Amino acid sequence: MDAWWQCEVPYPFVPQQVLDAANSVRGSLPNRWCDPRIAADLFEEVIDEFLLCDDMGLNVIAIEHHAGINSLLSANPLLLGILARQTRKVRILSLGTLVSLRQEPVRIAEEYATADVISRGRLEIGFVKSGGSEMASANANPVNNVERYWEAIDLIRKALTHQDGPFSWQGKHFTHRHVNIWPRPWQQPHPRLWAATGDPQTAAEVGRRGMVQVLVLRGPEGTKRAYQAHRQARVAAGLPKVTTDNFAYAALVYVGDTDEEGISIGSKLLWFLNTSLRSAPQYSRFLPGTAPPHIAAQVYRSRPKTDVAAGLANAEKGVTPANQNAAKLMAITPEQAMAQGILFAGNPDSVYRQIMEFYDKVGGFGHLAMIGRSGFMTHAESEKGIRLFAKEVLPRLREIGPIPAE
């Protein structure tokens, strides 16, 4: 198993009374509450943490979110460029520039090819579907988001692999008559592709395409269902079976010297859920296109028939809609988070055991994506956790090789 470390560079320093008065901490909170000097310090600390990961042999992930306290990483390719040059050993996963929000997939392909070349072939490319407040921030129509997502991926993949001069693309959402990117990527035919998704329809498509599938904070049942959809789609399409190397799970992870330290500092990561997920109804339950109408209708109610909604959602999508998942996550306690495989925290032995319990529950996965710093966790705490994880847990995970995924 490989492990990957990430920090979303959250900005937790907005006064609590401002957050309490805002109907959303994403999308619409005025940026006067973001002090660029504090932001500069945060970037400096977090980039140093990424470089520490490089020293310790722990792979890194660069994410992207827009316009909120949850993340200052609104420009994924910029961080990617820094990591491509400043790290020297580890692999770098972009998870990712938010493709369905951008008008020019060819430009994204240029950014990725450049980062792959600068890093001499250490880039991995992840695609995230986006949702919620990202749609408002990017002016992106939420209703045909998934269509744009796949078409953008198709165009990027072709731009990365086509070596015979200009080609033309006249798709439904993107037209580009003269595509011929320089440089072409270092890795041939292209860097490995990943996708972060929770719903089985997308999981099936990810499976047919042989991409690595990342489940983010979905807990054992949702994760297992999505992995199954991925595998079943391959069987149905007559494609060869994949190994656990095609599956990844993202959780909050913190390792301390003792269980007490690991859990107490690790619980700071729950800020990401308890505080930074709060999103106004227009970005969540009333966002068009996020669920089939007969399910969306259930969440219009102020007192949703949650059982009904969950039942319908389960029948239709195999998992609850992302906004319902978010509602559950916002109220979660450290104990619940640990019980549900959202938070792995404690001393090195405990964290290893928690990861492997989850591994067994979902049928195995080849990549652990660690949300390693969030909220008010300090730079020193973060670096200590990275060191302990890399020294005490990572070597044990590395011994777990890919196995055929049944």
Next chain:
Amino acid sequence: MSSTVEVADRMTVRGIELEVARHGTGQPVLLLHGMQTFDPRARFFQLLAAQAEVIAPSHPGFGGSPRPDGFETIYDLTRLYLDVLEALPHDRALPHDKVTLIGCSFGGWLAAEIAATCCHRINRLVLVDPFGIKLGDRETADILDVFNTAPDEVQRRSWHDPARWSPDYDAMTDVELTVRARNWDALSLYGWHPYMYNPRLSYWLRRIDVPTLVLWGASDGIVTPTYGRAFAGMIPGARFASIEQAGHHPELEQPEAFASHVLDFLNA
């Protein structure tokens, strides 16, 4: 003309199926709904149907109308309704070869697009708090962004009396809520970008050459009466009238005043 029309609660035009409510007899009125589909039991609907034949389809993707693959633009809707206008007079051998076109809100945008394209099947045009054109400078939005504004604020600005008219989702049936969710998705698909207007429509409104009435709720906070007066000013000979104590949906908040304006205009 290969299109056909069935007299029922469905209508098929050139292969596109529409749910349609039809009430009353007399002068045909094609009524295009706005952000939400109309309930034919609504008071204004019945008042119009007392003196005219009201034909109210749900746009593809709204209400119970399916949306064909790839049908997702104002261009598609405009051409669909041009076909509907061609087909209607042949229906049941109506004595009328022309139709009064009424469009509300988003449907008002459609009605303006249709009339600016071709008026030869239209005898009168009524636009009710329509969207569709860009008037303000580049940093001033004319039309409230209903997708990116808090739902309570959208309701507050939609009605003269929001306490009475804001929808109570808890009181709605599953079917009613599903229709609302379909309507919301379809509205977003057609109107997200550019948000609720066609940058070229204002230039071509001058092509509308039928008597036109522009009605506006005096308390409309989605799109203001000032916008409405300017909209009317771009249509040759159009008359503007304001309806007091009504917001973005004067047909619902003041059905008597609304119907009286429309019927006077129809009978003039």
